[in-house]
Amino acid sequence: MKKLMILLLFFGFIAQSFGQKYYTKTGKLDFEGSVEAFEPVKASNETTTAILDVSSGKIAVLGLVKGFRFRNALMEEHFNENYMESDTYPKATFNGVVNGFSITEIGSKKEYTVEGDLTIHGKTKKVSTTIIIVKNGDTIEVSTNFSVAPGDFDIEIPSVVREKISGTIKIAANFSLVKR
Template sequence: MKKTITYFIAFLSLNIFSQTKYITKTGIVNFEASVSSFEEVKAINNSATAIIEVESGAFAALILVKGFRFKNALMEEHFNENYAESDKYPKATFKGNLKDFSIEKLSSNTVFKISGSLTFHGKTKKLESIPLTFSREGVFINVSGNFKVNASDFDIKIPKVVKDKVSETVEVSLNFSLKKT
């Protein structure tokens, strides 16, 4: 009997103190570094992992760099070998917190701001007050947004030979449909 009560108390305390989480392993992250009048420099990754802890507003995302797909296979190869060095730096991560996040406030197209740290190519950059749009559909929370970073923030050097064809400013967009766990 004593053992049963101990298990029951342990189970109850785990449920009381556990955070409600929403997660996806099929998030979409795009980036574009195109310059007008030249070939499009754009990629998509359909296998980003992201998680939100509802009570704390903590948010994290993980992207495998080799998962980015380009229209041009040679461009993809150059990206992985020369720019991202994806064998050396296989992951990109973001860890942050949503300001004043509340699942009760979610309706269609509710905007919350997030601040946190983006790590790519072995370098970390702080991002502040990035607006993300949220909506809730049953057991899913949908999140979308975009922001800009500079290649130089992550020690990525654009060779002189292509300097006019690749933008220093990179537009990143995301679209996640996270499911309650």
């Protein structure tokens, strides 16, 4: 119940601070940390929340760590309990700004740079990456791909499985945002 209240307050605060907003509660985050010759290490979360303020270019994303689904239940359990410690660190967030964003300039595919703070496993790191934005009628499609290193976020990979997990985790984010 406490976690739900914190999430509601978080999104209430974000909603208050934004102007004209587009949002989704069904955004998709995928990650892959596979190494050839071993079982694929990948998961998907289709319950990610994202909000884009088109008047300022501010963007906020929140994904619950326990929302990631693996093809193997044991892998999912190890991910939550041993690596991400999702009871202690239940969410991953990004708060940033899409540089040079203007709602009037998008229509067909447009590429921007987004900069901000990525928080995973309780550790925050500044990131900058390319983001693609397309406006289709009343919907804004947002997508990006970037990589992170588990060590940058104090995520420890036990030596017994270290060879089976890549030192660089590829992340793909896709959001279909509608006007709020």
